[in-house]
Amino acid sequence: MSNLSSRAEQLAAFDRLLTIMDELRAQCPWDKKQTTESLRHLTIEETFELSDAILEGNPEEIKKELGDILLHIVFYAKIGSEEGNFDMASLIHSLCEKLIRRHPHIYGDTIAQDEETVKQNWEKIKLQEKGNVSVLGGVPKSLPAVIKAMRIQEKARGVGFDWEEKHQVWEKVEEEMQEFKEEFNAAEDKEIDKEKATGEFGDLLFSLINYARFIEINPEEALERTNLKFIKRFQYLENAARQAGKNLSEMTLAEMDVYWNEAKKK
Template sequence: MDELREQCPWDKKQTIESLRHLTIEETFELSDAILENDLEEIKKELGDILLHIVFYAKIGSEKKAFDITTVIESLCEKLIRRHPHIYGDTIAQDEQTVKENWEKIKLKEKGNLSVLGGVPKSLPALIKAMRIQEKARGVGFDWEEKHQVWEKVEEEMDEFKSEFNAADEKEIDKEKATGEFGDLLFSLINYARFIDINPEEALEKTNLKFIKRFQYLEKSAKEAGKKIEDMSLAEMDVFWEEAKRLPGNPIK
């Protein structure tokens, strides 16, 4: 990185701000490799992210703000502080207690006025909802039983249906219906979290499943000499049902 920063025209120009969107892209590429369980690709993407970490540290050292050593030292100090059950006298015999201690220590460190102050504003909404709920749970604000959470889902579903009745042709109040739909999604994410399902992972797996089936539909239609846009829903449904019976092959 020292050599690249000195000799490469592109690397010379980069700033912390210019690297930001590239780092986000690399993180999503790592996420794709993890979802595909491609260990070789995971190795490559980890290398790309490590490059970005080294790059940021190099720029930090040029600004005399931080370097790779102080980044790692700061991380080690934080891990020691946030694991008092390992490096102190705190007792934590299960994962949930560890999480609760972590959030309480983090709150003190950052000096946030709110437990939710540490949730990044730019997180995608689904992930943000999950993190908000996890942080609230970390200080004891949570349901006690899963049936209570499901009852909340049903309550929100009824409220949404009252604003958007599929059997009713009258025009809906879109703003109110949007609000109720958001409440319904939030309650479903909460239920997923409560029963230890990651809603982001679950939705992405469904996305990939849909892509695989739709690509099979496209391929089969082409082999049959047909164009999808000219096919009826009934014709497309034949190929769709075939796709559902296929073994789980990775998407190419």
């Protein structure tokens, strides 16, 4: 039996949430004190928790975290209505109007038969709407660097500024790697120019992210998978050492490698 609800049931559930938000805002000491500023860092935290649930592939956790984010949206709308700036209806209508504007291939006469054209149209319309002087003006300054690099590259591609073939992008990766190697040879034991090394390493990372985009790999997701894999193996190493009555800080690297190699087979 399907656990999916009808449109009427969904609307009733949303109405129930709005009513509960009204009651909490009027009666709960904590909810009454909140502002958009006080909620901001909590919203960011909830977004990362949703990200964790998605990476874990846990539908129940995804549902829970989406609920928490929905609560925050409703909360912001409630505060907006109290301040006379916007309410849930105007927020949703504004979103609907934006979606219609940015999908002229669905609601207008524009033709877009592939995803790439849709993305290019979206970026062009977005640029017109916001009146940004730069295509890159819409990239949030506080985005994490890897995600920011992805968005910068995607936006540049949206106006046609991009490599044509993926082999060209890989050649750029190799070029940046060679430059980094020549400048900061690992075999040499001399002190390096940290400022210059940071710049060159940034160029190398940017080119790798660019190549990942060309072969349709999300570099943020790829790095996070590696992070999780490392954590899992390192925790196996910790547990195995503990069970053997050993302390990691007192073990040699060769001793730790034995457990590490065991972890890789798990």
